[in-house]
Every structure is written in structure tokens, then in C-alpha cells.
Amino acid sequence: MTQEENGSSTSTTSSSPLQSFSQMPLSPPPASTAPPTPPLPSAYLQNLRSDERGLYLIHFLLNCANHVSAGRLDHVSTLLQHISLLSSPDGDAMQRLSAAFSTALARRSLRPFPGLYQTLVGSSCSASASAIAAARHDFVNLCPFLRLAFAASNQAIVEAMEGEKLVHVIDLGASDPTQWIELLQLLAARPEGPPHLRLTAVSESKEVTNQISVCLTKEAERLDVPFQFNAILTDMNSLDVEKLKVKTGEALAVSSVLSLHLLLGNSNCQIEDFLNALWNLAPKIMVVTEQESNHNSPVLTERFVEALNYYAAVFDCLELTAPRNSVERARVERVLLGEEIKNIIACEGAERKERHERVESWGKRMEAAGFGRVPMGYYGLLHVRRMLQGLNCEGYRVREEKGCFFVCWQDRALFSVSAWRCRRFD
């Protein structure tokens, strides 16, 4: 037996009962390990252990994705049936993951039938921006990923703004005041005293910006930091950089948390134009937090596999972080992550907004637009590490590589944080 040849040591242990089975002569299998009677499929399936079930699900999902991509609806349908037997939005991580992905696949398979797609998918399309913002807020509270990313970004901003007296921060795709509360605290604690802080939040939802405004104004008053808030209600695609009202002479910081990828939808030019426009504003620092995964391949199956791996890590994290009946976890999984998954798998063209890309691709874009990389710095890493220890969470990691931070679950990087400056004179 070639035991050593493969990495799957699991299957090659001498202790595996499988081998003993395979050696056995033709005869009824030992009933000890087999279920007493061969059950009906569903009953049989329910007797599966969770990892077996998980493996089945993976196989079904991959097969299904393949069929969806090839348009074989009948196969898709059968597979989805099987998946539905095994998956459940309230089960373990793999089951929830499968529920989300199978829904996305089902939607995807309707695309060739525009009428069906429109009726079923188009209308009940996405949750409202405020629901998503609430889910995002839950996610920030539940898992520390984004908080770590915020801490790293804030650290970079504060370092860049050392000595500045007037700081203008633009938050692209604002959804959560947590980051800015921390920034206010960091700035208030500066040895030279806090600067005057102006925050311009770009968001689609007035509720969100109102909430941010209220939270931050209160915090700024408490800390005695001169603070000014502006809101711009638009989506990222139609953002006019002029509207940001950047005054000359103020030190500008741009922050984008999981928002820049929304601009990749229409055409490559849009993101370039946008970055060029930002460059013209000469920001002192631009911090970009993005999902660290490539969900922007034009090939569905590639996207599917990447997304499966990526969201598997996120769902695992949620499984270990929150109990199964947690309402917040359900919201995060269904509203936030579910919508992202649906968007990645089921949509195309301008509709497909969640075009995540890895930080190397972003790096190339930024450099092409005239930005130079600002390494995130050791102090930032230390700060974030300390925060991580303070949070006392297992499994969360922060890694630094080539000047970027990666917030990871176990070994899988989930979010990347990178900082850029406007390279104007060199």
C-alpha cells in the first residue's frame, strides 16, 4: 500500500478499518458498523456523521457548480435536492455554508430564463442597505476581524497624521462608527493634542450616516476633540470626487473598508478614474481594507471554489464564536454573507458588485494610479497583536507580509489591510 505517497495520510493509516473491509471476502458486511437496515436515502443521510455529511455536501456542491456552469439544469436540480437534504441554515458550519451556496447556485441557474430570474430573484433581490449595515454591525461585534482591520487602519492614519493639526478623513462605504470612535480616541491621546477632525462619510443610506454622526459627535464631545461630520448620500459608482469638498491645506486620509471592490463592476476604467481622482486630491494616506480572496474571476467555477474556501473559513469562525441559535450570527450569515455569496455566484455584469480581489491586484491598481505603498509598520502590528490578545479569541491571527496586514482565521487570510500614499514628487 502506498501509504506515504500522498498528503492524505488520513486514508492510509494501517489502522483504517477500510482496509480490513476491503480485504474481506464477499459476504454481508459486518453489521456492527453498518446501520442495521439500509435506510431510505433521507434516513440514511441523516445518519451520517457530520464530517461525512460535510464531504458529501462538498462533492454535491462542486458537482452542482459544474453543472450550473454548463447549463445542465436537470442535474442541477437533482443535486440541489440532495444538498437540501443535507444542508440547513441552522446546522453546523458546513451545512450553513451549503445552504448559502446552494441558494446562490439555484439563483444562478435561473439566469438563462430572464423572466424567471427577474420574478424570483430580481424583486426579492437584496436586503436594504440598513439591514446590511445592521448585519455588518453584528459582524463587527461578533468576530474581531473588522475591528482588527480598523485598528490597523487607524494606526496607519494616526502615524501619517503625526504633527498635523487639521485632519480630514473620507470614509468610503461607511457603515459603522466603530472605527472612527477608535480613531477619535487615538487622536485625543496624542501627545501634541488632538487635531481638528473632519469626517466625510460616503454611504447610500441616510440612516447609517445619521447614526454615525450621532455616535461620533457624542464621542468627540466627550473627548473634547474638535469634530465635524459630513455625509454624502450616494453609492460608490456615482460618487463625484468633487463633492468630497476637500480643502487645500488639510491633511487628507481616505479609508475604504470593503468598498473599493464595488467599483470594479462596470469596467476597468471606472476604478482607474476613481483612483486617479483620489490621487488628485493628494491624500496623505489611503487605507484599503478588502477581502483577501479572488472572487472576480470571469469563470464561475473558479469563483465558486474560491468563494467556497473563503466563506468556509468565515463560517467556521462563526461556528466557534457564536452559538447556533444566535440571532446575530444568523443575521450575519444570511444577510451579510449570504448576500455576498449570492452576488458573487448568481450575478453578472454590473449587478455583480462583490468583486473581491486579493491585495496584490489592488496593489497593482494603486501603483498604476500613482500611489506608493506605505508599509503598515511594526508598531501597528504590535498594537493589533496586543488587541488580539486582549480580545482573548482563539484562532484569530494577524500576519504581516510585504507591508500589508492580513487578518486571518487560523491560517486562512480573510481580510487584507494596506496603506498607500500619494506619490507625487518622487
Place this chain on the structure above:
Amino acid sequence: MPMEIENSSAMTASNSGSAEVSCSSSGPPLSVPLPTGPPAKKKRNLPGMPDPDAEVVALSPKTLMATNRFVCEICNKGFQRDQNLQLHRRGHNLPWKLRQRTGKEPRKRVYVCPESTCVHHEPSRALGDLTGIKKHFCRKHGEKKWKCEKCSKRYAVQSDWKAHAKTCGTREYRCDCGTLFSRRDSFITHRAFCDALAEESAKVVVAPLSQPPKEERSLVPAMSPPPPPPRTCEGVGLAMPLQQVAPTEEEESENPPNVPQYPPPVAAPAPPLPSPPPPPPAPPTPTNPTRNTTATTGKSTSTLSGSTGTTTSTTPSLFASLFTSATPTGPPPQPTSYTDLISHMPEPPSLCLSTVPPASVFMQPRPTDRRSFTPSIPTQHMSATALLQKAAQMGATSSGSSFLKGFGLDISSPSPSEQHQDHRGIRESAFQQWGQQLEPDSAPLLSAGLGLGLHYDDSGMSLPDLMMGPPSLFVSKPATVDFLGLGMGPTVGSPTGGFPGLIRPIRGGLDLGAGSGSAGGPFGGGATQG
């Protein structure tokens, strides 16, 4: 004179008043007389936005770098600050009139840096404070005249230098891994990455361990007391300094992972750790004089590292990486002691996880797995990521794919429909045979599965890798599904005689108990035939 006082009451009174105030109290000295009374705060402009009608002054570099800008006209003594000069002048007992400052500053002044390449050269970025611009100029464009004696840092501004000197060298820094630093910056730099390594290796093992922790803990205290436990820290100066480092909580928790990281090439994990301290030091002592002069732990570490060279075929690169850099000379092989040590580990949890019975332990921790370990609680609950990895691994091996075929999820049917029909027919009949074990009712599941072969061209490109590394899950085997073991394709058929044999393991495999953690129950069926 009194008249003068009264006349100029507005200004002088406040001036003298303020002068009195400033000398009697230790409050903030007021500089030039203000139109408003002393208690009013000076009007400050918004920081970063200089007063638009302020006078922009560009002092010459000489002026900026000059230290004694204010000179007493009476005795020509120089002062750095205007207030100090004023104080001094009072000592000359000047008459009232002369005491007033002539030429009060009528306008607010802002200062720009004379250096043209500097950001603050532009009036819009001017600084409002004279001291500020002087310091800025010195720092950025000046020569660094002040040098710290202890470290080699240089400063252009004396106050910066003084501030540094207060803290420089006052602390020595020692990293957990034992390296000493006199400079805080290099210490922090080192720690950022040293911590990284330490934490990752610790957490990698610690995190998924839900069951074994107890054992680990019991392991740790036993290990820890007299000989400081071996440290995880890779690379830098381990062995020696380690012993002196008092085990902290953190260290202890990192220990068990440390040791178990050595993939036990030899099986003997079962016996719980009887008395750890004696064994590690004892065996090595006689046999391993080693370079580790220092205490017992040194022995254990060196032992372990010693075994690097020797041990077994599966000496992991991990192992090597852990210690090679630290061990300049390969210590004499200590296979026995190493084994002893390892044998004392209860179920050395592999890099990955588990509480698993010993057998499985050896399966999982492979050096390469270090990066892609599969966290899971082996028997019951595997995380989704772990499942994906497992599925990928299975797919990567012939066993995996043969299992797939066995299960019916065959991958190599270029012409889907017909072949599926065929296979379906074949398999269904085979399943009929299978009768006792599987009712035809369940056949739909399988046959449905059968019909769902993945349509791959030979390049297997349809579904890219599950994992970035391992080959695609559904590696396309050259065409035929040798499901029946007819010898048409690759060795799919089980050595036990083809189809039935294949079926059974699948069936049996489906109920694979815990533990073997092996390639998942059902899918491992065909695996072992490889």
C-alpha cells in the same frame, strides 16, 4: 509718570498688570500685551489653516537656527525666549517708559520654511508658532549635532536629544526567546516577528485543541518545574538562553504544542506522561554532553533537536526549521531519548488537532501540513475548512478518485449522457447485487450521484483546485471508470477483487467510526486500495 500710566491704562496697565501677574504667579506668561485682559485666551486659529490675513514671514535659515534671538539692549545678553528677556530686563530697573516693549507685534505672524522643497514652504501650510518653525527647520533641514552616547541616534534639536537620553539605555529589553536588546526599536522590530513565530506555532496547535488541553496542562506543569520547558521559539538563539527564561504562563501553554510538533515518527503515544522531568534530562545526560552547557532543559531541547538529525524518516522539515538555525552543531543523535520524550507525550497532538487516538495522530501531522493543517475535532465535528481540505486531499490521491468512482461520482466521462447511462446501468445492476446492503431505494441517491459525473476534459480544468495547492479534487483520470475493476483503467479496482470489494469498503467505510479520522468515512472507501 502717573499720568502716563493713566493714559495708557488700557495697554500699560494690562501690560504691567500682566507683568506683575506673570512674575508673581507661575501662571502661563503672557507675551505681548493683548487688547483683552489677561484671563482671555489667545485666539487660536484652526490648526492647519493659518490665519488668512496673517503676515507670512519667511525667516532665514540662519535666523531659524540661531539660538539666542532675543538680546537685551542694555547688557547684550542673549536669550532664547522673549519672556526670559523681559524678565531679565526688569532686573535692570528701567524706568517705566523704557520698560514697555516698543514695537509690539501688530499682526499675527505665520512662518514658512525657507527650504523650497519642504511642504511647509507654501503659505497654506505655514506654521503659526515661531518655536515650531525653528524646531521643524532644525529637525528636517538642519545638521544633527546632538548625539546620544549610548546608542548612535543623532538629533538636530537639543530638546529632542535630551528627551531621548532620558530613556535610552535605561531599559534593557529581553525577548521571550532570550535575545537581549539595548535599543527599544530593534527590540520591537524583533518582537514583531519573533512573536509572530511564537504565537503562530503556539496557536496553531493550541487553538483547535478542545479535548487534549487537559492533557496538555497536566503535561505542562509536570514538565515545567525544575527544568524550564523547552520553548517554541524558532530560530534565534534558543537553546541556551531558554533555560534562563522563567516559564511564564504563556510559555507553558506553548510548550505542549511545541513538543507535539515533532511528528512522532515512532508510535508510542499511548502511555500518559508519567514523570516528564526525569526522562528528558536523564537519558540525554549520559549520552549527550552537548553544546548545551546549561541546565537540564537544554538537554531536552538539544535532545529534541538532536533527534532532528537522527530520528526517523518522517523527521519533519518543521523540526529542522525549528532547531537547525539554533543549533550550530548537530548534537549527537539521541533517538532513544527522543523517543522516550515523545513516548511520554500523551497523544502528541499533531499540528492539527485532535484528541484522536494515537493511530490517527501519526496520520495528520506531516511537516507539510504545518501550513495547511486541518483544525477539527476529529470524530464529531470537522470545520468546513477542514472538510474542504480533506476533500481536496482525497481528490488528490488515486484513492480519493477511486472512491469517487466507487461512489459513483465518477469524474472521467467525457461524454456525459451516454456514459452515464452505461455506468448507471452497470452500477445499478451491481447495486442490485448489493441488495442486502443497500436497498434499491438508496440507489436513487447513488445513481443520481452517478449521473452527475463531472465533465472534465483531461486537463481537469473544470473545477479548479479546492485548495490552492493540491491538485484538483476531481482530477481527471484517463477516461474510463474502471469501476468494475475490469482492468481497463488505472488501478481503480480494489486489490481485493474489484467491484464487490470496492462496494463493500464503501459501505463499510460509510460507517467508519471515529478516530481513524481517515479520509472521511465514505470517501475513504476506495482509498485504501491504492
